[in-house]
Amino acid sequence: MSSRTLPQRLPVYYGWVNVFMAAVAMIATFPGRTFGLGMIQKKLLEDLRISELEFTGINLQSSLLGALFCLPMGYLIDRFGVRIVSAFVIGALGLSVLGMTQIQGPTSLLLALILIRGLGQTSLSIVSMAMIGKWFRRRLGIATGVYTVLLTFGFISTIVGIGSAVARFDGWRTPWSAVGWGLLGLAPFTLLLVRNTPESCGIEPDAPVPPPVPEPGVAAHRDYTVFEALATPAFWVFVLGTSAFNLVFSAMTLLNESIMGENGFSQNDSMIVMAYLTGVGLLANFFAGAIARRHRLGALLGFGLAIMAASLACFPMIRSHGALWVYSAAFGFVGGFVTVVHFVAWGNFFGRSHIGRIQGVAQVVSVFASATGPEMMAWCRERTGSYHPILYVFAGAAAINAVAAFLVPTPRLIPAAEPDPTVLDPVPGDTPVSPYLQPTPASAAAQE
Known part of the structure; x- marks a missing residue:
């Protein structure tokens, strides 16, 4: 008799270990x-003797080129x-981080940032989301809520620790250099704990169990391929909606102090705003994760984008601290909702079999939006002398996307009788199985 695997021996569903590792x-x-590089930006510019404007251009180029790492990921x-x-x-x-410590000028900085942006912000983000998407379907909303809570505390601890060291x-x-060595130490730890899918461990996936006797005329269903997902209106509405938030959020956080200063607020006020964003976003993560279901995601995204549109439209008129705290709470609430929707939507809509490539396409758009947001804000300030005009544009775009999110139909379930046109050879220990179908004894025995 073969020995039981670690996931089989645990008293809890092993997907929760993957949730923890996904957060890590x-x-x-x-x-x-951006906020990670921002912590060393001042000392980096002084060391390399380059201007802030030159660094901004290098950052934009590296972000856009790094987004291309999504395509093969x-x-x-x-x-x-996801394990390997x-x-x-x-x-x-x-x-790459260790290599960056050896740079001597703008050219080597650009090359280092392309690798760090591509591997970090782009590739590892996709891997992290896939760790959850490969394991959860029925409880994906709850898993994502737990994941985002872990992220909140993890990023805060990292920022405090690295900030103190800098x-x-x-x-x-x-x-x-310490960050680079820490990442190298994390790699084998990841290989030890992460698992590809429930099927690869010989355990049941987290998905609704089909009824013992199927209803007459109701067929089993299969997962979407990446091209089938791209052909649905829901994919583009959700990609553009979540990317619109990322565009605005990256600009508002990177230029936070300057934007707040235009409305007459101090540096301390801008720091309190970031605290409000984090705290309220954490509560919104809990709430959105608990209620996120396949048929509710359009309403959740639409509701969040509608609040974002109202917040951006009102921001130029904010002058009192009370109004600023309300704005901060509202924007943090939006962040909590949109973050959960971004992580939950792809697996709920399109299944687990091709989720890596589907999330990869979504991440390309998201990274592009995050890279261009600060540039658009800076361009508006240079041309008009104010950030406010572009905020009205962002508000209008968010409102249009909110309406689209409310109205877009949920992708239909594809009957299993319809062939999958892009079936890949199965990965050893990672056989794609529709959440509506159970693995056969033979397939289960062939797993890890």
């Missing part, structure tokens, strides 16, 4: 994110599984 992986994207996840891919990406990111050392290279 997303936190590990820190060096490739979805295929690699679906082909080789996550360990590889984290290790490669660690080496302040303690004269330069940026020593603390940045």
Whole structure:
């Protein structure tokens, strides 16, 4: 008799271990994110003797080129599984961060940032989301809520820890080197704990069990391929809606102090705003994760985008601290809702079999939006002398997308009788199984 695997021996569903590791992986994207690089930006510019304007241009180029890492990442996840891919990406990111500590000028900085942005902000984000999507269907909303809560505390702890290290050392290279070595140490730990799918571990997936006697005329269903998902209106409404939030959020957080200053608020006020965003966003994560269901996602996204549109339209008129706190709470609420929808939608709508590539396409649009948001805000300020005009444009776009989210139909379930035109050879230990079909004894025995 073969020995039971670790996931089979645990008294709880192993998907929750993947949720924890998914949060760890997303936190590990820190060096490739705008706020992560922002913590060393001042010392980096002084060290390399480059201007802020030149650095902004390098950052934009690296973000856009790094977004291209999305294209093969979805295929690699679906082909080789999240276990191997996550360990590889984290290790490669660690080496890239260590390599960045050796740069001497703008050219080497651009090359280093392309790798760090591509492996961190782009690739590892996709891997992190796939770790959950491959394991959850029925409780995906709850799993995502737990995941986002872990992210909140994890990112706060990371920011405090790295921030203290950067302040303690004269330069940026020593603390940045510590980040790189930490990532290299995390890679084998990821390989040890992460698992590809429930089927690969010989356990039942987290999905609704079909009724013992199917209703007459009701057929089983299969998962969407990436091209079938791209052909649905829901995919583009949700991609554009969540990306619109990322565009605005990246701009409002990167330029937070300057934007608040235009309305007469201080640096301390801008820090309190960020605290409100985080705290209210955490509560919204709980609420949205608890109620997120396949048929409710359009309403959740539409509701969040409607609040965002109202918040952006009202912001230019805000002058009192009371109104600023209300705005901050509203925007944090939007962030909590949209974050959960972004993580939950793809698996709920399109199934688990091709989720890596589907999320990869969505991430390309998301990263592009995040990269261009600050540039659009800065361009508006340079041309008009104010950030306010572009906020009205953002508000109008969010309102249109909110209406679309309320009206877009939920993608239909594809009958299993319709052939899958892009079936891949199954990965050992990662056989795609529709959440509406149970693995056969033969397939279960062939797993890990």
